[in-house]
Amino acid sequence: MKTAKSPALVPVPTVPEPDPRPPRRLFIELERVTVSYGKGPSATQALAEISLQAEEGDFIALVGPSGCGKSTILKLVGDLLKASGGHVFVAGREVGAQDVRIGMAFQNPTLLPWLSIRDNVMLPLKIVQPFRAEWKRKRHGEYRDRAEALLAKVGLGGFGGKYPWQLSGGMQQRASLCRALIHEPNLLLLDEPFGALDQFTREELWDILQTLWIDGKPTVLLVTHDLRESAFLANRIVVMSARPGRILVDEPVGFARPRTLDTTYQPGFTNLTHKLRTLIVEARTAAGGTP
Numbered sequence: 001m002k003t004a005k006s007p008a009l010v011p012v013p014t015v016p017e018p019d020p021r022p023p024r025r026l027f028i029e030l031e032r033v034t035v036s037y038g039k040g041p042s043a044t045q046a047l048a049e050i051s052l053q054a055e056e057g058d059f060i061a062l063v064g065p066s067g068c069g070k071s072t073i074l075k076l077v078g079d080l081l082k083a084s085g086g087h088v089f090v091a092g093r094e095v096g097a098q099d100v101r102i103g104m105a106f107q108n109p110t111l112l113p114w115l116s117i118r119d120n121v122m123l124p125l126k127i128v129q130p131f132r133a134e135w136k137r138k139r140h141g142e143y144r145d146r147a148e149a150l151l152a153k154v155g156l157g158g159f160g161g162k163y164p165w166q167l168s169g170g171m172q173q174r175a176s177l178c179r180a181l182i183h184e185p186n187l188l189l190l191d192e193p194f195g196a197l198d199q200f201t202r203e204e205l206w207d208i209l210q211t212l213w214i215d216g217k218p219t220v221l222l223v224t225h226d227l228r229e230s231a232f233l234a235n236r237i238v239v240m241s242a243r244p245g246r247i248l249v250d251e252p253v254g255f256a257r258p259r260t261l262d263t264t265y266q267p268g269f270t271n272l273t274h275k276l277r278t279l280i281v282e283a284r285t286a287a288g289g290t291p
């Protein structure tokens, strides 16, 4: 008598599940870019030929020896500097050809001393379209509420009416982060934003920045000398050689989000920061610097 074959024994062809995530767009592309400052024999070659790509929503940390051209890359992508050679594309067009909403923060919070914290934070809404068109109508209502909500998110609820000089350095830097993010930028350029802060405040701000990035998913380029900071925040760490800067390593960082300070004590984390440190020490030594 024939018995029916157990269906479990028949191999079922598997069709791959469609990936529910939309494909990510290439957002930044540096194609064989070089930069020299000045001309003739006194010119400084800041960047050797470099190529770098970032997808929409990437969080990339740029690390490397002092003077290797990290800030130069931010200036190129922010259209504050023209490349000497090669091409810089942002949002699919040559940089500058298309309006991209950019937020920036630097080591020095650069808040305007004659404006309240709230007015400092609202500044991009006064300047950047499409917000600018509605500035007069919304500055005392919706925009003010938006600034207050963001300030509350970084622990500055109730400080909107104060002036920069009434706040500590860490509080000013929080406000400067709010100003960088109030207009919901697609691109966030951060140049050592926590470099002048003590370790505890810095770690608090990592957490805040991570939350803001998870919420808004801007593409971020972060310049930092703090390797723990780079490994805590970034999903890719780009290590550069000494000047003229080249890209030595493009290291993916896969720790689960949200990362916490506990993440920084895991062996994988310390191994990564150790590896980065070794690379940078080697790069400095190769360039004749102190190991």
Ligand SMILES: Nc1ncnc2c1ncn2[C@@H]1O[C@H](COP(=O)(O)OP(=O)(O)OP(=O)(O)O)[C@@H](O)[C@H]1O
Pocket (backbone or CB within 6 Å): 037, 038, 044, 045, 046, 065, 066, 067, 068, 069, 070, 071, 072, 073, 223, 243
């Ligand atoms: N406007 C300028 N004119 C001349 N040289 C410049 C100018 N800006 C930068 N440089 C030089 O170009 C090189 C790269 O500078 P950049 O600021 O990009 O480096 P960096 O890696 O961000 O440095 P750091 O880590 O010390 O902040 C440095 O040697 C710097 O002295």
